Amino acid sequence: MVVIQQHEHFLTLIDLNPKYPHDEPVYDDEKDLISHQVFQRSCDRCDQKITFFHRYYYKCNQCDYLLHKSCSELPITLEHASHPTHTLSLFQNESQQKCHVCECNILKKQLCYYCSPCTLNICLNCGKNEAHHNTIYHPSHQHPLIPTNREILAMCDACENEHKGVYYQCITCFLPFIHRDCVFGSKRLLIQDGTFDKFFHTHPLILTFGFPKVDQQAKFYPRCRVCDKSFSYKENLWVYKCGKCRYYAHFGCAYLRSETSKSAARRIISEKYDHGVLHLPLSEQNLEKVIDFLFKERNYERSITHDSHEHPLILVEAQCSDITTMTEEDSLCNACLIQIMENTTFYKCKFNGQGCNFVLHEWCTRLPPELKGHKYHQEHTLLLSPNESNKFLCNWFMCRACSHRCNGFAYSCVECDWKIDVWCAFIPHKIKHKSHPNHLLSRNYEYDRPSEDDYCRMCLSGFSERNELSFSCKASEFHLHAGCALLLPETIRHRYDKHPLSLAYSPIENHEGDYFCEVCEEELNPNAWFYHCHECVQSIHTTCAPILIPQSKPYLYGGLKAPALLQKERGIYKPEYHPHRLSFTLGSGHCTKCGDHFWAQYIFECSECKFVIHARCLT
Template sequence: MEFIDVQAEEIIQHEHPLILEDLQSMYQNYQEDDDDVDDHDLITMQNFECKCDVCGYRIDWYHRYYYRCSQSSSCSYSLHKSCRELSTTLRFPAHPIHTLRLKKSSNSWSCHSCLTEHVDGIFYHCSTCDYEIDLRCATFAEQTLIHHPGHPHPLTSITLDPSLSKCYACGKKHEGVFYHCSTCFYFSIHTDCVTLPFKLSSKHHVHMLTLSYSFTVIPYHSKCRICVTSISERDWLYKCGKCRYYVHLDCVLSRGEPFMSIFSHGIGKSDTKFKAADYPNLLHYPLSDESNNILPYHLRSGDYRHFDQIKSDNMHPSHDHPLLLINVPDTLHDPMRRIKLLCDGCVRPITTMPFYGCNQGCNFSLHEWCTRLPSELENHPGHTLALFNSPSELAYTGFSCSICGLLCNGFGYFCSRPHCMYRVDVHCGFIPERIMHEAHPNHLLSRVKASSIQSTSSTLACHACGITINGGEFCFRCGFCDFYLDNRCALHLPKTIKNRYDKHPLKLSYSPIENHKSEYFCEVCEEELIPENWFYHCQECSQSIHSACAPLILQSEQGFNDSRNDRTGVYKLINMKFGHLVTFDSHPHPMLLVMGTKSDIGLCEVCVGERQSLLIFQCSICKLVFHVSCGPKNPHGQFLDHFGRLLARFFLSRIKPKEKLEHHETAAVTFYPTEVMRPVTGHWKTADEQP
């Protein structure tokens, strides 16, 4: 057999100049907010493939660099970067005793390393031993290397057999082939994650999603929009450059185990898991009525025995003056016209006719249905409750509801057993056993006590506000998903609210708004808004409001939500009506119960403390102001400072501690040689596309 010595320059002799191409340059310079970048060009570039004219093997995107003919429109000549830079001599590990030289032959020959038969071509040859290897075996190390934009160093796959290991990209364990970085010993990535498409179209979102390897701009409180769980600052993810939209890799893609969390977590699949006919009286939340009142529904359903509390002389047990049945629409609660009319029974806006009002002109009103509340609730969980609606100190000091924990100075139901301090407001007295919620369609939410399910989960957090649900609280749980709502967010947030600064109703939103790229802030308190928590939003005007700030518009625009208080979830004084007149023996004038607003910059006359955002008594005649907690003993003998301590304990208990960064273990990787393989980017189907 005749062999001809060749130089590397002779192998790549070509009539046209060659150009070094970087296949990943478009990805390296990619900006998500650049509307001039064509997504189709990015997809085409990642799917690039051609044949090397020297070794005859494939050139792909993961080689990153290759040489092409400068006359590409008429000439398709291409070659690997490694083939362009071949050396004329080689020290081969399988034949260490002699140096191999680059040869060329027009006759057939066989590679002694892989035993492949060749008709002709270029190879490395030992003249002493008559030993030949082809270019693929000679460039084995280069062929196993891949370049990926998600890591700065080349990666190598040298696994002899499929192994079980943790993938750096997705944070999950896989069994199969891994690529490793010899520089960063902790970096090991499964071939499925290596070949993920850089751009992905998903039925979960209106825009194309981009594979992201960097997380410096993702807020720490962001959640996956499919499984509604937290996103690690280390794992790769898909995100949208036009919206605040982030999803886990395994949530947006469907590729079998272990990537199946979409079926076991999150906001539910599209198939309904119950029959509506089996639950004819099921309540659907959020309630569309701005008064957010479930009492009329229960009284109409006939499940409770109720009676008319208005006597023949038009007197009601909760008030000292006769009541009139009013049917004048101009007097209704209307936040757009700054008319604020709250019911003294359920402490909700009066939006329907007729209703009862005091004929003496005092600030007392009742829904018509609040005059027909049942005197007893026998089917309440764990207690037999009696209606409490008599005038007393509770009209201004209030009580803490044993279910929702909110303070209330309206009507309530108290346990009839001696020495039992179980008290609930009228809304929680009718707390449903099961509900449907728009935020979690197709699955029933059942009422449970948090302590009964915390054995399977260390902590429970409300998916609406992110606040931890205490063990003694009732919450609503999905039996199919890891989805929980505390009873405040589940029952007390209406579907729409009105804002006097916006002519459109604002709708309750459960996630960041599509096509909203800017930061969110609340129109009421003018502070930061976290869109991963529920909030109110006007699509036409792009205005947003904390869900806890919404009732401030409906009541008295109090400056309660300052930086010292929680601005998520439900407004903590939603069950308090202000404006009651209270008379003390130590003061000649009636005192008004109000909430200290931002304009109340003075100090308490008793403790010399700030008045802003605290419950205060205020005299409109002599301007005397003091905290409710600093007030004297009321006529019934109960100390008012108990209410102030109760309020302080409540707010301290609801403060959410700052989340700790998740600790990630370093994976130990063992390297083994394997056959040469090249990754291929495939077409990934989303979960909704599965047959």
């Protein structure tokens, strides 16, 4: 036994948390508070750690002697009713013993009261209330907390998980009920697990002792960035959050202790990728790779005839400068409505420039004339149908795969008026999307479609339509509409802006404030996908992008097929009552004919004067 004696020098009481119970966020410039929170030294009486949560400790001014405040309050000698013959002294136990009163084990180096003549031990709990000896002052609660042991699983009020062992509880109001691991969890934490960067965040996360519903509502109900599940509306739920951007994580997920996080990590590690899957979102650089994936063979001929057009078509080499002389409207492929871009091989009409501006990508000339047993419509044969949009104004159809309107080529069922555009007709069964990089997304069939409670991670809307095509992750609750997955490019650019805007899937780092769309000026929900310029710190709704971006190289954007509603009288319409040609586009303003104001509607406009007219007012 090691005899405990009084210290010979004067001791000064130190308070590690003078702001208790009003805990405040910790930032890098608050060096004193940070140093207090990371303070850990051994008590020279009980040999246990002195931490921030004990709040008080004594320090010797003349030597390096430290003492818990609770340890200083233990009497050095004790008169106990169970052993009236001798006075007991405070000792530090050198080997495991049993208490003479309660017969519980007294662990090695644990303080106890000892009678040397009788070799008799009494634990602190019997000699002096041990729970009060281990009282802590936690910033999450206004009253001191004392420990209590639970031998069965109990729910922790901080993390909402079940644990066994020591819990801390308030004896004043009997709330909260917090497990020891949570009580002594780190105030500041870095999530830098290297598992595919899934749990990585640049900034330290700050532990906060509540995330009430009103705060979640103000932030558009964010989800945990580790397990991707929502937070409960419990007022005192502990979460980790970033003080510099909108990054939130469950307490248990931040430590990777919860089963959700562990199993997710195992799934990510074990996932094997097929290098032949279609990678999304599309970019100009990978478009040719995508086409090679969909159409394996190439057979260039200098001149061909195609069933969709009455004139011969001439091959244009990839390095040919013809593309630079074509207008934006004329450079849209008549089949897939994707822009003819530089370094892309295509066919143009022999009479191009003489009133016939028909163009086709080289790969679109190899579209099969029919599809039998197609995965989306297996009961009937689908026939390739060129759209006669050059003969009829605004002649579009609804694609049954992506639920968007289109006026390019289609595969049609003549028996039930079912149509799918040529791009969606070749969607593979599995895709890989940058928004969910650690798992493949599989196309859903009739029997495994998302439920009405599920929602698309891009637009945050549900899956109510029975025939709506979607993709889902089989390892997690991640779903995407087919249109949202396929039709948004990785970057967009405006002709008057030197910076591109990139597609963002979550709140931007170093952006703590609110988000506002530069087009409609409405507040933007950063939990949905949006376009963001990191240089200008500007954001745009995906649905507002077509209004800002002219018909140029970004061929698909804004959740819509941008050229899909483009009236292809080679992109132009010439009414009898206006001297100039009109282009079909998406915009906002006032109709010259009826005077009505419109917002984000498809219109005809004149590039030579300020004439603008609704599509409905044109006829």
